[in-house]
Amino acid sequence: MGKDIRLQKVLADCGIASRRKAEEMIQEGRVRVNGVTARIGDKVDSKKDKISVDGKPLDTHVRNVYIMLHKPRGYITTMSDEMNRKCVAELVQDIPERVYPVGRLDRESEGLLLMTNDGEFSNAIMHPSLHIPKVYRVTVRPSITEDQLTQMSIGMMIDGRMTAPAGVNVLSQEKGRVVLEIILHEGRNRQIRKMCEQLGLEVARLKRVAIGPLKLGMLQPGKWRALTPEEVKRLMAGVKADKQAKIQKRERAEGEGSGALHYSSAGQRKTRGQNARTYRRGR
Secondary structure, three states: OOOOEEHHHHHHHOOOOOHHHHHHHHHOOOEEEOOEEOOOOOEEOOOOOOEEEOOEEOOOOOOOOEEEEEEOOOOEOOOOOOOOOOEHHHHHOOOOOOOEEEOOOOOOOEEEEEEEOOHHHHHHHHOOOOOOOEEEEEEEEOOOOHHHHHHHHHOOEEOOEEOOOOEEEEEEEEOOEEEEEEEEOOOOOOHHHHHHHHOOOEEEEEEEEEEOOEEOOOOOOOOEEEOOHHHHHHHHHHHHHHHHHHHHHHHHHHHHHOOOEEEOOOOOEEEHHHHHHHHHHHO
């Protein structure tokens, strides 16, 4: 970090909050720069300016930390809780830097949870327009039909919106229980549980086992490990590839929609596709 960086980015990069939340903190007058209450749009030199949040000095010389945590059941994905419930913060107390969760797993779900103090990384992974695949192992009761599998795969109406198509595979099946592998490409709140509830299925266990190229592996519940530089690069490479694919798809759609109108010699308005079909029929 250096000169002329937006204040909310500095706060996010230091792990104080997401960039959007940091903007709210600035608007609420909770952030000061060199003793003066900050405003949205302020830029700072993180090496020289003195920044404080809620009266506490901010250390802007913080190394970026990226970890994966095996969140156990019974923990909520937050750094504090007014109801004194168990939080994932308790599991990473030995990390000197202040890290926060990237995305969520609900209280009764378990598995791979990313945590970081890098706001740029967090925003990239969580951005709703990017669909990094997340893999879940889900045990449902009592059984499942082909029709139910199909509905989950092609999309369902949840909270007034259709879900994106999902990958659904049966891993094992025995009397009274089925273990599924479900691959989601969107991050909607409690999506798998809501889909199963709508289909009349009971979720007995829900475990996230992978995010993009990262796999939970043999990491034990309640334990964490640092991501390797290569793992961080692979995650970000996946984000960039998805973003580039969407740009190309949008450009193709715009190209097909614009400049595609032609007029035949008879003065009839046609699209390129219509002209091509007419030509083929004429042959």
